[in-house]
Amino acid sequence: MGLFDKLKAGLTKTRDVLTKNLDNLIFGKRVLDQSLYDELEELMISADMGPQFTYDLIEDVKQRVKRKELDDASQIKKVLQERMIDILKRMEKPLTIPQGRPFVIMAIGVNGSGKTTTIGKMANMLRQGGHQVLLVxxxxxxxxxxxQLEVWGNRVGAPVIKQKMNADPAAVVFDAIGRIKAGFNGVVIVDTAGRLHTRTNLMEELKKVKRVIxxxxxxxxxxxxxxxxxTTGQNAVMQAKLFKEDIGATGIVLTKLDGTSKGGVxxxxxxELELPVRFIGVGEGMDDLRTFDSRDFTAALLD
Ligand SMILES: Nc1nc2c(ncn2[C@@H]2O[C@H](COP(=O)(O)OP(=O)(O)O)[C@@H](O)[C@H]2O)c(=O)[nH]1
Ligand SMILES: [Mg+2]
Incomplete structure (x- = not known):
């Protein structure tokens, strides 16, 4: 299977909800009337596209109808496609990682979001690209x-810096930076906790790790x-705002797109956020991480 077909397969659930319902909605309906707009609105919301995007899309369709550029319900899909690419293009900024000089990545996010798995997949991708990788x-x-991190390290050929459970993460990170000072020239990927006793504790711990680095x-x-x-849909948006403000996240990985019909999120x-999507996760395997491409993503959902 080619890369695009794999992406398409990974996005099946969202694709099914979106495309099937859209086709049903459009099928046989030549008139663009209020009832069709209402159904379209419902469909967009159920795919977690959000109220703003939904509103803008329907306004756009209405305007085009008025200007007589659009007279057939079947053309709605094309408008949706254009608008999706338009908005997603802004998020498309792959992470460029230099060769032969140290590059430190800190992965953050709530428990279970897929941090450790994503780190493993990234390490695999980087190793295949000829980078040295150190996991922390x-x-x-x-x-x-x-x-779990050690399992990934063994699988992809990346050493793991660790200490005992409950050690200060800042101390583990300090060790890792020590390796860079001793001449390590590759990519250092720092795994972090996603749950502490309180949210404030978590944010303080992450800030400390960042500060030490x-x-x-x-x-x-x-x-x-x-x-x-x-799969958490709207919650993911709220978390993104929080982690961006508190810690200064610089990029996003959206995981588990294979397990949800909420890919529209x-x-x-x-x-709602000015943050690039660096990668998307479409499975639990080593090769199930993709760089984000707005055209491929949209095509995989709608074509
Ligand atoms: N289906 C699927 N599962 C994923 C993906 N990414 C992570 N997972 C699974 O989500 C669960 C939590 O992942 P983990 O990396 O431990 O999350 P962490 O707590 O943030 O480190 C594990 O069972 C992973 O295999 C993905 O892209 N697709
Ligand atoms: Mg983890």
Whole structure:
């Protein structure tokens, strides 16, 4: 299977909801009337596209009808496609990682969003691209989290810096930066905890980790990657705002797009946040991470 077909397969659930319902809605209906607009609105909302995008889309369709540019319900899909690409294009900024010089990535996000898995997949991608990779077990809150990272490290050929459970994550990170100072020239990916006793504690811990990295290496972390679970829909948008404000996330990974019909949430994130989508996750396997391409993504959902 080619890359595009795999992406399409990964997005099946959202695609089914969107395309099937859209086709049903449009089928046989030549008139563009209020009842069709109402059904269209419902459909967009159920795919988690968000109220703003939905409103703008319907206004656009109405305007085009008025200007007689559009006279057939079947053309709605094309308008949707154009508007999706338009908004998603802004999010399309792949992470450029230099060769032969240290690059520090800090992964953040709530528990279960897919941080550790995404780190494993990224490490795999980077190794295949010829990078050296060092993984840092900064989620010291659970022993299983450290082991999980080690499993990935073994699988993709990346050493793991770790300490015991409950160690100070800042100390683990300090060790890792020590490796850079000793000459390590590759990509350092820091895993972090997603749940502490309170939200304030979590944010303080993440800020401390960031501070320690920056103190040891002034231009680092080079990327603060916020990992969001697409299946949580609207919640993911709220988390994104929080982590962007509190920690200064610089990019997003949207995971579990294969497990949800809420893939439209990426449109919503694009409308509400100025943050690039660096990668999308479409499965649990090593190769199930993709760079985000607005045209491919839209085509995989609608074509
Ligand atoms: N289907 C699917 N599952 C994923 C994806 N990314 C992560 N997961 C699963 O989500 C669960 C939580 O992931 P994990 O990396 O442990 O989350 P963390 O707590 O943020 O580190 C695991 O069972 C992963 O296999 C994805 O893109 N698709
Ligand atoms: Mg984890």
């Amino acid at each position: 077990a900064g989620d010291t809150f659970r022993a299983a989290a450290i082991e 920056g103190k040891e290496m002034p231009d680092a972390p080079h990327e603060i990657l916020l990992v969001l679970d697409a 990426v449109v919503r994130i694009a409308g």
